[in-house]
Amino acid sequence: MRQGLLIATALLATIGPASAQNFFERLFGPPRQPELSPQPQYQPQYRPPPQQRRAPAQQRPASPPKEKEQKAEPAPPVEPPPAPYEKDLLRLAEIMGSLALLRPLCSAPDGSEWQTRMQALLDAEGTTPGRKERLAGAYNKGYQAYALTYRICTASAQDASTRYLREGETLARNISSRYGG
Template sequence: MPPPQYQFPPQYQPPPQRRAPQPHRPAPAPPPQKAEPAPRVEPPPAPYENDLLRLSEIMGSLALLRPLCAAPDGAEWSKRMQALLEAEGTTPGRRERLAGAYNKGYQAYALTYRICTASAQEASSRYLAEGEQLARTIAARYGG
């Protein structure tokens, strides 16, 4: 006996649709769009950018270390950073880099110190000296 042959149902194909010819009309003009301002181009970094980023990082470290060791200037470091951001954060990108450096300095010591130790006091003293030197160098070289 030969094997049974199956017949598959025909595949459905919709009949072609015909449209009545219509006279050619031009496409409607798109609504006028408001011109968006071109994105602000980031200027090249200042020649003292690396020094300024290091200073921001030091200020972040001091913002954690100085209050931790009950230094009288403990509350000043975040205010000083805010002043630096207002003076030097001329573009969003630059402002973000400066704030990122500050946060990096703060977080580096937040992971290490919970109480004031001799090591925290030594780090604080070193950062005060380095920060002062950087600020003087920037001001002397680039007129701050």
């Protein structure tokens, strides 16, 4: 019996891989050799610069484009260095924005004046677009800071309004006395 087992094992060992290969050949067919296509040889080609590649009918005359120069917008003016009182002026604009919200909220008689005062400040000090944008941004920052907090007039809103009036008055007085007015 042992001999039969050895013969069967030897037979399976010799037949095993062949039958497995036959199985794949029956499913997928005999193995194919990959076809090698000849690689194209690289041949450098001369390409003219982009200006010369245009067809003659598409080329434009060599006249200078004066129309485009006239239509182009001028470069924005160079921003001068900030004034020495720039920081105080931005703080004043922020205070004016806060007061523009707080004063009308608490029914102050000067409630409607803060927007026109800010417009006067923009007209006087907004000499460049960048500076005008910074001043308006400071005003909006002050306005929005309290717009998120206060919907009605409270004691805290009145107190903040009073403090801002004093601080704004001090800033305006210092700026005008130190830097001319």
